[in-house]
Amino acid sequence: MNPNDQAPSGSEVSSQETAKVAPETTESGPSYLTVTKTFASWALTLDHKRIGLMYLVGVLGMFFLGGVFALLVRTELFSPMPLITPLFAADPGAQADLYNQWFTTHGAIMVFLVIIPGVPAALGNFVLPLLLGAKDVAFPRLNLSSFYLWICGAAFFIYVLFSGGVDTGWTFYTPYSTDTSTAVIPAVVGVFILGFSSIFTGLNFIVTIHKMRPKGMTWFNMPLFLWGTYSTAVIQVLATPVLGITLLLLILERTLGIGIFDPQNGGDPVLYQHFFWFYSHPAVYIMIIPAMGVISEIISVHSHKRIFGYRYIGYSSVAIAIFSFIVWGHHMFTSGQSTVMNIIFSGITFSVGIPSAIKVFNWIATMYKGSLTLNTTMLYGIAFIFLFTIGGLTGLFLGVLSIDTHLHDTYFVVAHFHYVMMGSALIAFIGGLHHWWPKMTGKMFSEFWGKIACTLVFIGFNLTFIPQFVMGSLGMPRRYYTYQDKFEIYHQLSTVGAYVMAVGFFMTAFYLLQSLASGKKAPSNPWGGNSLEWHTPSPPPLENFHGVPSATDPYELDHFDYDPVTGNYSSRTTAGSA
């Protein structure tokens, strides 16, 4: 690889650091984790792996917080009568307000702080340069700044929690958000800052993928995860500014009384919905496309078989990214936008379903006649295909205008987007975390507990959300603090499911942490993958590779020999890493 392609700042710092600490890097030399040990060497690091790891810790912390609020919401809904809100507030009105803050906080944290940065910023940061055989992303300083912007945004959310919460729903719909007395402005400022974090990451990835591919890696032999992160990055850069502007307008309306969305001042609330969904619909794909990229890697590697229909999967990522910009109106079928617009948006909405279907069928075809290692990672991959299928198919109901009129803003919608965002995007994130955990930490986790936890999460998830489909189509509206008795049984099943899922996630946290302390040492290639990250030690050295790797065919997976003693897959024909 041409050294001029490298970001000057990144290589400068890394070569200085390695020179100081490890004059001779060998197979057993220091990894990026141990090369320097001071706090500053982490806080000010320009190494994409450390930044990715810090993102990971932050995102998982926020996932815990958002999960706590989810459990509060589900616990409260176990009964239509006030159940746990009376523990925190005496007045019935204040109890309802509290519930409203809980679901708002859950939604906002999970969307803006967990799922959007989850795969791209945490996993992507770690893996993307490795997949490219590069030393770092194109702009390491920008990369660090996006992490601190994320921290800043998260700090605003924490501040909101301690300053009375926010109760608008994660969508901040006007005129309610102009009108409510809760901490809308700090929350919106937080989202605004997180938007920049997301834009910076996207920009960085676009440039990195364009400019830093190794010799011999064309667009069509990139690992599909890169197709996914690239498509995502384009959406991040193009759509996020619209959200930023919208939220600024909302702040102006709240502080200065400028009438943009509030009809009291001559504004239009439906305009807010157009602006909001112009970002937030593509944002759904910011969450799901990179997740699909992860799944393409997992399914192929753990089936030890070439990915089926490479080009179709790659192109379908791009197709979804493009279509994602022109379907936002399907969030507004009942808002009173014109009949003609509704019909057009409905038609285009179905076009997003096709590339998603293509991906699912190609993943399944990849498994056909493969050699399936049914480990924890693969189970997450297969769980994803099942859950995403349900998420996609239930989306069809909502795209059909006549049916959506009935289902809009009911629990059916809640269940649908949880199947897509959690059952798909988040499950892929957890799957990816397991897939790359040995590479990140150099440790193997317990497959035994991993499989049990995955099963619990899978069962708990379906138990939580399948009843929500039923009560939704029976007419249970979303965002309800109390409900009619006839829905009680569905809510109770759902709450039980949420707790089962929580047990699964706690188990996951436990065995992953335990692996850090006493896990088996990970070989460089524990799964038999052939993309470049498996051609360097686990964990990788600071500069990622000893020497300059050249492009491999990431899906040529049948030339490895498995060594049961070390658990390593080594190549028969070539010498593994360079």
Add this chain to the structure above:
Amino acid sequence: MMHFFNPLLSHWATQTGPSFWLPAPVSNFADTVDGDFYFVYWVSIFFLVLITALLVIFMMKFKAPEGQKATSQNDHNLILEVAWTGIPVILSFMMFWYGYKGYVAMATAPSNAMTVTAEASRWLWNFTYPTNGAVVPGASEDFNEIRMGVRDGSLTPEAAAEREAKVLEKAGLHVPVNTPVKIKVMASDVLHSLFIPAFRVKKDCVPGRIGELWFEATEPGVYDLLCTEYCGQGHSLMHSKVVVHESQESFEKWLEVAASYDETLPFEQLGEIVWKRKGCVSCHSLDGSNKVGPTWQGAFGSLRQYTENGVAGSTTVDEAYIEESIRYPMKKIADGYPGQMPVVKLTDKEILWVTEFIKSLGK
């Protein structure tokens, strides 16, 4: 174009009671919506079963110990790609088409439809019947109390039913059976959304806009009416009822009773009800702001400049002037206003109440 499937669709949608998935179908749209629902449902079930079966079979059949080679590295098949692109394209076009047909019918109210206005505000409904201007409340508080009463055991189901019937005498959205009804939806503060699950209809109530939905109820009965757009603290309490009357006559009889006044109320309160029901509200404000006509705040006893047959004059606003202005609105036109007030036929009692109401708004 796809009428071939209609017999199948109607077969799936012939249920009359509530099913596992959907509430009892009681409007002209229910059969269409449910037919579309079950079409998508069975397509989805087919693909879900297919995909799940493939996943499970492959997991069993191709499970292998670590290190075993895959028996094939085949990575493409054009026929398969075309099939699993083409079939979803065709199916999703059919879904779009059914949805479009159903939706266009929902979006186009017949011209002879009876119109009722539904106004949402935090956290209540008001229904206005234009035939006699009756404003009927949604009575959400009553319905929530009844629900809670049944739950904590203080109300037996019979007592609850009795109380509900009593409340519905003067509350709720009432419509005759088999009659097209158009609901104009509005909101006075934040977003709300009017949802009647049994009718499969829903429309957002957007402040500053007038939305529209219509339906024809097909079964007499009492059905839920809910708010489905988040509106804050009392969102889940905006629960009212739709009453479908078995005949036009019984509906009209109800309307007459609902439109009658509770004469035990103080006159100024009755006047306020008249102000709302008879539409004075749309031109005369109570807060000093100028609309099409003068505000009523501080109007009583004030000096009013007017023009009568092109001649300027002035008078103190008193009982006589108010009554004259209601009975002959175009006689004395207050200066600065366009003089567009229609003749609103009020009874003597209503005029008395309105006058007392205006008096109560300060001098």
